[in-house]
Amino acid sequence: MSTPAVVPSFVSVIIPTYNRKQSLLRTLDSLARQTYPTDRFEVIVVDDGGNDGSHEVRQSAYPFQLEYFHQSNKGSAAARNYGVQQSRGDILVFIDDDMTLDARYLAVIAAKTEPGIITMGLWQPYEPPNPSPFSDYMARQTQAIAIRTVENEEVSFSECTSNNLAMWHDDFIRIGMWQDVLGDGPTLWGDVEFGYRAWKQGCRFVRVADARLVHRDYHITDLATACKRAYHVSSVVQPLFILHPEIKSHLCMFHEKEPVTWHQDSPSLILGKLLRQAIWSWPVMWAMQCVVPILERRVPESKMLALLYRWIISGYIFRGYRDGLRELAKGKTI
Secondary structure (H helix, E strand, C coil): CCCCCCCCCCEEEEEEECCCHHHHHHHHHHHHCCCCCHHHEEEEEEEECCCCCHHHHHHCCCCCEEEEEEECCCCHHHHHHHHHHCCCCCEEEEECCCEEECCCHHHHHHHHCCCCEEEEEEEEECCCCCCCHHHHHHHHHHHHHHHHCCCCEEECHHHCCCCEEEEEHHHHHHHCCCCCCCCCCCCCCHHHHHHHHHHHCCCEEEEEEEEEEEECCHHHCCHHHHHHHHHHHHHCCHHHHHHCHHHHHHCHHHCCCCCCCCCCCCHHHHHHHHHHHHHCCHHHHHHHHHHHHHHHHHCCCCHHHHHHHHHHHHHHHHHHHHHHHHHHHCCCCC
């Protein structure tokens, strides 16, 4: 007696988009090349108030079922939630419109996604024809992470990312869907907040090394853009800490960045905080940033340049976090 064939789970791919038509088309083209059976997945595009003609994707012929919806500008959290409401899949796959998927991505990540297990693939940054020294450095760093990543590696909830994530539909509803942490539409810090809620409810996070994709992340185009992003992200984290005060201990990027509490901090903690304050003072930061272009021209792959990149970005995280604290004390938000 022959064993009945196992029918693959039905997958709903949710893509929020906003005025990125060409990038969206690249993402859809990569979905058209998937090895996963085309009758076992649907793609749901939710246009979050864009006006660049992205609706024209409905006229394109794809081997999978494509659903396109348009909503007023409410942010990507609301767009993803709306997409789920229109979905039919047992498994939800969330990706962004700046992702290009390897042909095996859906097949691999769907096979590893189980109830209670949230999976994420392994992304590589897009390497432009003429990369900056910084973007080239980021590509090398990501490649090093890929080499170190073992198959089905369990990771912290703090690595949860909404642009490359798969989970069971029932788990998503049980956890409470995506939330707007900042109260203004975007999901900045919403990824980590969602991951925290999922973790508290017993979900595990697994990085699937064979589920590969390329991310066209403009935030790593050059050092200045990366620093601007680091400053902004850290300056607006306070609403997350107000919502979940206990989450701060899980985010190592903010360790020892609080102001000194003289009557509570240990001597070693005080020393660490003071050293960081000195290293990341504006005069020192300015000096480090003056050295970077020289090293980029002469020794672009040197360990010293890599160290400066890390120190400078950490400095902007420090400055953004401290400025966010000051604005919070004034009752404002940056």
